[in-house]
């Protein structure tokens with residue numbers, strides 16, 4: 384375990400088993416719809432890569448980058464689009480691929496933007512859900528794990544851009560972000 388972590392919540396094996404289940408469910412639900420999977424950079428990049436390998440139907444991918452946490456462990460409350468999609472979403476069945484739903488601000492904002500651009504449908508696949516962090520009423524359509532109200536890192540999730548490359552997910556020692 385990385386020395387900055389207090390504990391590991393989910394091992395690489397547990398994460399991949401869960402991603403596998405989500406991939407199979409999405410394959411069944413989106414058969415014949417040629418869905419557009421939108422990866423929310425940067426946090427969702429590992430989840431996206433593992434998920435699409437487990438989806439057995441044709442799909443397309445696009446990428447959007449948002450930021451609300453910066454180098455902090457609390458949401459700034461303002462979601463910014465740092466990089467937009469390459470292609471229009473009008474008429475497309477969109478699956479937003481997110482690593483975590485915490486306050487819900489990022490997702491609420493993204494859903495609004497995509498529906499405004501006339502996507503045919505917008506659903507959300509989130510690997511982690513922190514229901515106690517919520518400030519907006521919004522839920523994932525496909526959810527991996529429920530996590531406690533603690534700041535977690537690994538498998539794409541960062542603190543100040545670090546720890547994204549850990550293959551597992553754990554809770555950061557508070558002294559690391561209180562430094």
Ligand SMILES: O=P(O)(O)OC[C@H]1O[C@H](OP(=O)(O)OP(=O)(O)O)[C@H](O)[C@@H]1O
Nearest residue numbers: 424425426450451452485486487488489
């Ligand atoms: O529900 P919320 O409170 O909005 O938090 C969830 C969002 O925050 C994180 O992204 P961040 O803004 O840190 O950018 P990053 O993915 O590049 O780390 C995470 O990857 C989600 O996209």
Ligand code: HPA
Nearest residue numbers: 485533534535536540541
């Ligand atoms: O717990 C978290 N960890 C990392 N990034 C995050 N973005 C929202 N919540 C979190």
Ligand SMILES: [Mg+2]
Nearest residue numbers: 426452453541
């Ligand atoms: Mg972040």
